[in-house]
Amino acid sequence: MEYRALKELVKQGEGTYLEFKLKSNHPERIIREIVAFANTEGGKLLIGIGDDKSIQGLKHIDEDEFLIVRAIEKYCTPAIEYRLERIPIPGERDVLLIDVPESPLKPHYVVVDPVNDIKRAYVRVLDKSLQASKEVREILKGERISRNIRFSYGDKERTLMHHLDQHERITVDGFASIAGIPRKMASRTLVLLVLANVLEIHPNEMVDHFTARPVV
Known part of the structure; x- marks a missing residue:
């Protein structure tokens, strides 16, 4: 990518398919964005770009690239496909582009604690990478099959659809309450209905909600 194309890309600002990082000194944050892109619809991560869209670049790009590649290999599971590109900018600096396609092997995880096998999945929602709930993870697994x-x-399905006719959205706990069923059953039912294209899930930082899928 040429410098002119980079400037046009940066003008778009962060969004569903684009994320900026100024530095690589917090590789765990970079890994989270990469996993989120792979688990959603893919995207580009530009390192050396400020949140204010300033193109500052990296002075020691060899070191930055080494740290990032090592972190991807160590903390992403299963392995993620990606492409690296160095974009030269004025001032003898470079911007590092990490291009991540949507993965056919969802869900991918960030390994938080290798000893205790603690790992977290993330998905991209607008300009944020959010930790995936159990329901989102199950949907990602189901979409793979x-x-x-x-x-x-x-x-319980009739109760659910009647509620959605009147209130538009519902949570797992809300469905369990109105249907008088265990939360585990409510979760499984909602996941199944998303995979059957009856419902849509909307991941949220606090609690996911579900809506009826619009009829086309």
């Missing part, structure tokens, strides 16, 4: 999803339309 190409098969027709079938479900029985019973009392």
Whole structure:
């Protein structure tokens, strides 16, 4: 990518497919963005760009690239495909571009604690990378399996759709409450209905919510 194309890209600002980082001294944050892109629809991470869209670049790009590649290999699981590109800018500096395609091997995780096998998945929502809930992780797993999803339309599903007709959205706990069912069953039912293209899930920092999928 040439400098002119870089400036046009940066003008767009951060969003679903684009993230800026000024430095690489917090590789765990960079890994989180990479995992989120892989788990969603892909995206580009530009290192050497400020939140104010200033193109500052990296002075020691060999060191930065080494740290990032090592972190990706050590803390991403399963392994993520990506492409690195150095973009020269004025002042003998470079911007590092990490291009991450949407992965067919979702969900990917950041290994937080290798000893105790603690890992977290992330997804991209607008200009943020959010930790994926259990329901989001199950949906990512289900989307990976190409098969027709079938479900029985019973009392709890009728209760759910009636609620959505009146209130537009619902949470797992809310569904469990109105249907009088265990939370585990409510979660499983909502995940199944998302995979069957009946519902949509909307990840949120506080609590995910579900809505009926618009009829096309």
